[in-house]
Amino acid sequence: MSGFRLPIRQVVNGPFTAWLAEERSVPVVSLSWAWKGGTGLDPEGGEGTASLLAGLLTEGAGDLDATTFSDALRDSAIQLSFSADRDGFSGSFRCLTEALPEAVRLAALAMSAPRFDADAVERVRARAAAAQRRSLETPRGLAGRAFWQALFPGHPSAREAGGTPDSLAAITVEGIRAARAAQLRRGGLTIAAAGDISPDQLAPLLRDLFGALPEGEPPALPPLPPPQRFGVRVISFAGPQSHMLFGQAGLPVRDPDWEAAQVMLRVLGGGGFSSRLMEEVRVRRGLTYGIGAGLSVLMGQGLITGSVATENARAGETLAVLRAEWARMAESGPTEGEAADALAYFAGSLPLQLSDTRSIAGTLLSMQQNGRPMDWLDRREERLRAITRERLAAVARRLLDAEGLSAVVVGQPVGL
């Protein structure tokens, strides 16, 4: 490793706390913030409310109608957006330093005084409905929908995050206002900043941005059950390929084995060409253009998920190779060489992950969401050095369950 360090400061102003990585060589600032909640808070039958809310916050606020608001952002090249995920709601902007006061003004206005004009609501609703229908045009989109439903039946995470055409049609402006009131609170906020800004400059902005929000935190989501083992679920779809999403239970983000699991999964199915799955499924057998697997995080729980697409006739073969590789890793773990390569990758990749303000702010945000200490990155190399091949083999044995690996397959698969 190159001795790379990212100095992080904590900036506090009253109830608001942000993590900041200051870097002044380029006149750009990024801010990111988030709450827990997101589409998981959508009412039953009102799926898509949080997504509409996210879209509508930048469609007019205060005295500015939608076009005027959009012009104000674009005149100053302020990239402001909000998004609703299954377990959280987030906002962010990136702008030139000279546009920072305007960015803060517009972001604060968007959160505290969104207009929800009827015509804007209809436009955003139509856009969301079209996006939902379009997502069902491809096997990948169909697979994604079925996968979450199969993993967490009955939990809000299983529902259609962007809504369905029916649920979107039923959402009222009152419903969107209620979602905003529940979600955008002073409490439960996580904030990160990066770039051309000092702690003293950032502190007052925190109050400007969030000071007008109501007290208290968003309501909590129901606890996430363990993911179902649902076997192989086939959805028939006319096309040349079978698209598969596969997954199984993982481990909590705060588990002491988290980083060892990341390293082990890189050997199995991560990053580019060097994984076992890419070697066995793509390079050796020519079964696919790409296959990958890794950890995705939902409500603090890591799930092991992955995807692959292959010619229908070879779907059975592909799934068999996948299960065999899963079992081989569970039985004997990575080799010394594989372990050394993957550990070296993680040790060396830090400066690449942190080369622009948006990814730095995003990293600081997830560190806070995952409950990491401020020196987490500084001590990463030390933690990685302590990870042995035996520990990776143990974590593979603990986690990987070739039998329990479940898959949604969309296409006309042969041999399943």
Add this chain to the structure above:
Amino acid sequence: MPPLTRRQTLAAAAALPAVSLLPAAPAGAQAAFSPPPGARPLFGAETWRLPNGLTVVHVEQRRSPVVSQFLFVPAGGAEDPPGKSGTAHFLEHMMFKGSPRVASGEFSRRVAREGGRDNAFTSRDVTAYHQTVAAQHLPMIAMMEADRFASPLIPAAEVESERNVILEERRQMVDSNPRARFREAFDAAVFGPQHWKGRSLIGWEEEIRAITREDLVAFHERHYGTEGAVLVVAGAVSRAELDAVLAETYAPIPRRAVPARSRGPLPEALRTDRFIRHDPALREASFSRVWVSPSLTWGETRHAIPLSVAAQVLGGGQGSRLHRALVESGLAVSAGASAWTDTVGAGLFAVSVAPRPRVALREVERVANDTVARLVQEGLGEEETARAIRHLTAGALLSLDSIGAAPRLIGSALAIGLPIERVEFWPAMVRAVTAAEATAALRATLGANPLSATGWHLPEGTEAPA
């Protein structure tokens, strides 16, 4: 979901309604590029040629201890030999299969072992290879890239399995996606499936099957010469350090020329001016209309930059003319316009509309065409022109916030024969455009232009607008 595979950028390139058209003789594009007085270069790049003819660009950026290397080859899908579409892209895949000093698959493994990233992409105009690593590893990636650029092994034993990978890539990125299928079919219907502009970028399936190792070797021989390639190195490296690395890696490669770009003429008429396709997988109709246009290398090149301003006024998001006429009126979910002008040969101006469900499609088409016709007739207003220019240029400096932006922009421009000023001074060039110039460019392109075609992509059972 974890992001999958590498080389997905090909998909991005293939997704463009038309990355590029082609060529007559490159006209005097250079004159348009004298830097406006007082303008400062965006990246402050330095450029020169090695004795073997290789063009080198250096952008020193000290912000993080990282360096990016991009090598652009001035040949893409439009240079594929007749009947062998997909050759440029197939070769891109085989460039990862070893060279004298690097075993097959080892390139990516070595980069990953140092925590780096590597990838490659193929467009109609270029093939590009790139890596980003901690700065001290520049000598390693320069050695490996120079080695395969000069002497790829293209091992016969790996051609067939890689062909299967590419066929799966085609099935995944094109055949499994109705919108990608349509774009490919539209280009082929309009320009012809063997025209350099109408051919599949990833390759027609039967032609991918027909490509031989000899074809790949011949393509490399022909196009991977030092005199045509452009190397861009950006990041935490000084000129002296870079010179030392170049002396050991690229400088010893023997000089080799590349052929001038020659793609054959545009058809005098398009094969069809109306292409309609129904697709059972499609849920939402879409409308598009394209016009062959001047570019920065073809036709009236002075129109190229003003065309981008005109496209912004016509269809640059909220408040644009198409947005007001179609989206605010409730006829469409989205509506936009774009001008592809940074390309070898003719460019393409495009309008696209996603109608709302259950609206009369004929009405959508009529309003779209009327909106275009009205702007052509009225010309651009001073105020909307100034607004468009603000929106296009206000964020120019944001590209300093990304390690890959400078090499991507500069390499793409130089590899299609544009001068570096096109990138360094682009904001000033856009700001210099007047409403009258944008109007003239628009009239020259969307006026009485016979090279224009309309496409409708429809869900099964939807009646096609007449």
